[in-house]
Amino acid sequence: MPRLNAGDATRREAAGHGPDFLEALARGLAVLQAFGPERRQMTLAEAARAVDLPRATVRRALHTLVTLGHLESDGRLFRLTPRVLRLAAGYLGANGLSSILQPRCEQLSAQFGAPCSAAVLDGPEIVFIAYGQPARLLNLTTMVGLRLPAFCTALGRVLLAGLPEAEMEALLQRHPPHAVTAQTELDPLRIRRRIARARSEGFALVDQEAEQGFRSLAVPLRRHDGRVVAALNIGMHSERGTAAALREAVLPTLRAQAADLACQFL
Known part of the structure; x- marks a missing residue:
């Protein structure tokens, strides 16, 4: 050798x-x-x-x-070539999360008339593993597999909050924040405070930090032992209401869904 x-x-x-x-x-x-x-x-x-x-x-x-x-x-x-999709199909078929969460995302999207997504953490990014959007918004593209920075997204912040403190800190230090929109928070201390708040409150609400004119609210999805395995999110255009209105309308339902799903995650 x-x-x-x-x-x-x-x-x-x-x-x-x-x-x-x-x-x-x-x-x-x-x-x-x-x-x-x-x-x-x-x-x-x-x-x-x-x-x-x-x-x-x-x-x-x-x-x-x-x-x-x-x-x-x-x-x-x-x-x-399309053959690379076999790699993604293998993951989506093997992990079980996608098959559980895809119908929930479609259900919630129809209920709120807004996009609903589920994601997991992959290093400094989130990766969508399930996605639903209202029929009026359907197009030929899929959001499954989309990657976004974790530090400035609602999904990302609840997933980062689910990591052990030392692991989260090491990840944030290795990957400094960068501007995605004019509203993206770039101050390291404030980013950590928002992640800590997501951990203590059990949700994260991000207002136009990841996409201009778009707000999103996410909750962690936990296994029966409390470990965070994914996150669930509803996003709405800012003209549909304030951040407070989004929280009032969406948070109770997402929390109920998270509690219902916990027993299905191995």
Whole structure:
């Protein structure tokens, strides 16, 4: 079995990955994840810059991903294929949360005439795993899989509040806040106070910090042992009423739903 050179071994030890960490797999996944809305297609050079890896390494990763069917290429540009959806489908089908929460989101969306979403935490971001919206707003896109910053979203704040304090603090320190709208709170102390308030009150209400003209209210979804596994959210355009009105109209129902769902989470 080939041995790591001294430089690779030192970097791996510093990162805490351990001797069984597959560097080639990690690099291939990094290349795959570099594609998205802002990089729908890339050349070899663009992909190498995106992941900050040598061109030779990225060339091998791209070739492998094309061979496996996750990417396609015209000889110059590379783009994702529908096969990558198998990865998402595997998660959505295996975790159980999505199948439980999707009908609830659709039900609540119809009840309030507003979008309803459920999300989990993935590092500094939230990821939508279920989503419902009123029939009048339906379009051809899906919000499942959408990622948003956790620090400035209602879903994110209740999920961050569910972490152990040390873990939450380390995550916030590694990922400084950035402006998403003109109303996004950027002061680290105030962000931590709002997360602490979400923890003590059992909900978070965010007013136009993540999307201009849009307010949202979220509650944590807990297992029977109290561990937070996801969050549930209703969002409304600001012209539909004040933040206080949103809280009065939505919070009791979301809390009731959270209590009802607790027994279904393993």
